Amino acid sequence: MFTPPPSPLPFKSSELLKLEMTNDTPTHANPSAFPTCSYHSKQKYTLTLRWTIILVPITLIAIGVSTRLFIHPMAFDAFSPTPTYGWKSWTKSLTDWSLHEKHKPIENLLQLAVVSDTSTSPFIKRSTLPxxxxxxxxxxxxxxxxTPFPQPYDTTLSSHFSTTSCYNFFLNxxxxxxxxxxxxxxxxLTHSQAFIQEQDDINATNTDIWGTCNTNISSNQCDLNMAWFASSLRSSCDTDLSEQNAMxxxxxxxxxxxxxxxxxxxxxxxxxxxxxxxxxxxxxxxSSYYFYQLPLGLAVPQITSGACNSxxxxxxTMYSTALSSTxxxxxxxxxxxxxxxATKLNNVCGSPYAQSSTVASSSAPPGVELTSVGGTWAVLLAVGLLSTSISS
Known part of the structure; x- marks a missing residue:
């Protein structure tokens, strides 16, 4: 009688093979002598992470420096250490690989504590110096x-006011x-976008200054007008002033x-x-330009001998006289x-260059501790404003 061959062994799954291999491991073996694949992966990941933490900042700094010193694709500006991009401009800049000139040195910019957006700050950044x-x-x-002549607050007024009365005052x-x-x-000087932009044209700025010195109404009448506005601002913006609203x-x-x-x-x-x-x-x-900002509470930074002029x-001297007046x-x-x-100027130009007598300093921010206008004075100011409106 024919005897059939023995049946083939059943197919062993991968799970079963792993189980057998595990069972074949000697019981006396040291598990640490058989490092697993997972351990190698974790070690490699840790090493990669460490190098990434070290190299990425170095790369970004190198790119940022190169954007200041060399001609480069405009897309690199998105990685500048001092970016000025919003999200939309940033993403758009990544696709622009056209070349542009190298950045001007930071030293050539007038270092004011100002920004171009008057919605968050009242100060406007001046353009690049020649x-x-x-x-x-x-x-x-x-x-x-x-025509029209540059005017203060020529951009849209923000709504960053604590009170509606203060906002309405500025509008009016x-x-x-x-x-x-x-x-x-x-x-x-600090609130007119048109005036700041025209400083790129020295002849246009010269005309603007002539216009500020030669108004159709007298300087005395303008003094009355500004005093009236100051008094009204203190009343309408009392809360904003107490909360140090920058505007x-x-x-x-x-x-x-x-x-x-x-x-x-x-x-x-x-x-x-x-x-x-x-x-x-x-x-x-x-250096000389900085001194025109002193009455606005903007301090003078480090200066050079360029400020040593008549x-x-x-x-x-004009400032010192004003501080000695009523x-x-x-x-x-x-x-x-x-x-x-005065101290900085004397250190650079010589001790007798500016009057350095003690000046009463205000502990409160500029514009808070102010003299009030009496009732009779306010009436005179109102009459002055009325006569101005009629004459115009």
């Missing part, structure tokens, strides 16, 4: 003024002829420094027959900045 001195134009004679003030016709340099505080400081800063802007260098402010703007060294000396209590911004500025 790499070489620009020829300074002389004081113009009856120039044609731009910026639209009234009593403010606009006086062309206040103290507010144009309210800086506006009050600028309104109270109107007369002093108008004198500063209109000061003329008799030798060159040019506005001292225009000479500061035209210079490639911003215009700066005259400006500091109006000194309303110049909180200048009180807070003059002493340090």
């Amino acid at each position: 790499a070489t001195p620009t020829p300074t134009p002389t004081v113009p004679v009856n120039p044609t003024l731009p 003030m910026t639209q009234t002829d009593a403010l606009r016709s006086c062309r206040p340099f103290s507010l144009l 309210a505080v800086s506006a009050l400081t600028g309104l109270q420094a109107f007369d002093l800063m108008r004198q500063a802007a209109c000061s003329v260098d008799p030798v060159a027959n040019a506005y001292c402010y225009i000479e500061a703007v035209a210079s490639s060294d911003p 215009c700066t000396r005259s400006l500091m 109006n000194a209590t309303s110049l909180a911004g200048l009180q807070a900045t003059y002493g340090d500025a």
